[in-house]
Amino acid sequence: MPTGTPLEQLEEQAKASDRLGSPFTARLCRLLGQRLDRSTAFGARILDWPGDAFADNVALRACGAIHALARSGDEPRLTAAYPPSVATADQLWAAFADALPRHDAFLTEWLSSAPQTNEVARSALILGGMLHIADAARLPLEILEVGASAGLNLAFDQYRYALGEGRVWGRADAPLLIDCPWRGPSPPLDAPLRVVARAGSDLRPIDATSAVDRERLLSYVWADQQHRLERVETALALAAAEHRTIDRADAAEWVESKLRSPRPPGTTRVLYHTIVWDYLPAATKARIDAAVASAAATATTDAPFARLTIESDEIPGSARIAITVWPTGITRTLGRGDFHGRWAEWT
Numbered sequence: 001m002p003t004g005t006p007l008e009q010l011e012e013q014a015k016a017s018d019r020l021g022s023p024f025t026a027r028l029c030r031l032l033g034q035r036l037d038r039s040t041a042f043g044a045r046i047l048d049w050p051g052d053a054f055a056d057n058v059a060l061r062a063c064g065a066i067h068a069l070a071r072s073g074d075e076p077r078l079t080a081a082y083p084p085s086v087a088t089a090d091q092l093w094a095a096f097a098d099a100l101p102r103h104d105a106f107l108t109e110w111l112s113s114a115p116q117t118n119e120v121a122r123s124a125l126i127l128g129g130m131l132h133i134a135d136a137a138r139l140p141l142e143i144l145e146v147g148a149s150a151g152l153n154l155a156f157d158q159y160r161y162a163l164g165e166g167r168v169w170g171r172a173d174a175p176l177l178i179d180c181p182w183r184g185p186s187p188p189l190d191a192p193l194r195v196v197a198r199a200g201s202d203l204r205p206i207d208a209t210s211a212v213d214r215e216r217l218l219s220y221v222w223a224d225q226q227h228r229l230e231r232v233e234t235a236l237a238l239a240a241a242e243h244r245t246i247d248r249a250d251a252a253e254w255v256e257s258k259l260r261s262p263r264p265p266g267t268t269r270v271l272y273h274t275i276v277w278d279y280l281p282a283a284t285k286a287r288i289d290a291a292v293a294s295a296a297a298t299a300t301t302d303a304p305f306a307r308l309t310i311e312s313d314e315i316p317g318s319a320r321i322a323i324t325v326w327p328t329g330i331t332r333t334l335g336r337g338d339f340h341g342r343w344a345e346w347t
Helices: 006-019 023-035 043-048 057-072 077-082 089-110 119-135 153-158 211-219 226-241 251-260 282-297
Strands: 141-145 160-162 176-180 195-202 270-272 305-310 320-324 330-337 344-346
Touching: 006 043, 006 057, 023 057, 023 089, 043 057, 043 089, 057 077, 057 089, 057 211, 077 089, 077 305, 119 141, 119 153, 119 160, 119 176, 119 226, 119 270, 119 305, 119 320, 119 330, 119 344, 141 153, 141 226, 141 251, 153 195, 153 226, 153 344, 195 251, 211 226, 251 270, 251 282, 282 320
Parallel strands: 141 195, 141 270, 160 176, 270 305
Antiparallel strands: 305 320, 320 330, 330 344
């Protein structure tokens, strides 16, 4: 992950938002970089950010804070400058600059929390990896997700998928349809994939039954991507209906505890994480890797263990999708996927 100043990070996020189809977010990032000053606590905290602006993703923290205010309806002028309305850069900035002094404390406090997108369309990438694991092990799955946020991707097997070229997966009456074109040799859609146990952890889990928590999660979805907002809202409704809960825990402590615990008999245990690794401290990553090595050492053909990772690497613009299945311990790069789950390229 690159390092740099808040202004550099705002510009890089603007470029990334352009690439990922959010011109509104790109415009807001550039406006903040060009016009924000230290006359407010919000501006001063961003411009004098004490840590690594890239690792902390200051731009998405700031955009989430402003989106939350716009969604609240407390500032009608700001709300009116947000999509689906089309405002000029000057109109957007004027609306924000007018609202900022009245909500300086709210916006500044919002910066304290790391952004959580819980992008549901990434479930299409998770599906591909899990199909390969199920095909290799031929056993039901127990799945464990690090950085699960609201646990929306823990329910990947409950959604229906349109995968391009007439390929579909999932039951016809599924509550959510995810459209993600798959290119290249498809994962085995007929693999015996069945999830019999699931759990997730997060430092700040989102409670899908809480209106406040739901709004926080939705604030991090880019305002000009209505399809993503609707998708997250539908997935949140399903999580709330199921009373799905996520453990509040340090990632390393949780992984160590889960991998030591008894598993459901006759299952493949799968640890997975998506776009999380770069945000974990080095010591935390080392502990997780050590816990994985210990679990791998006890894996057998009757009790396999697998790890699925969907994470950024040295190739910009997409994530590497990889699995390791023990006891063989062979790591396979399955392909690459868009960070927002818009496509997957299988190799």
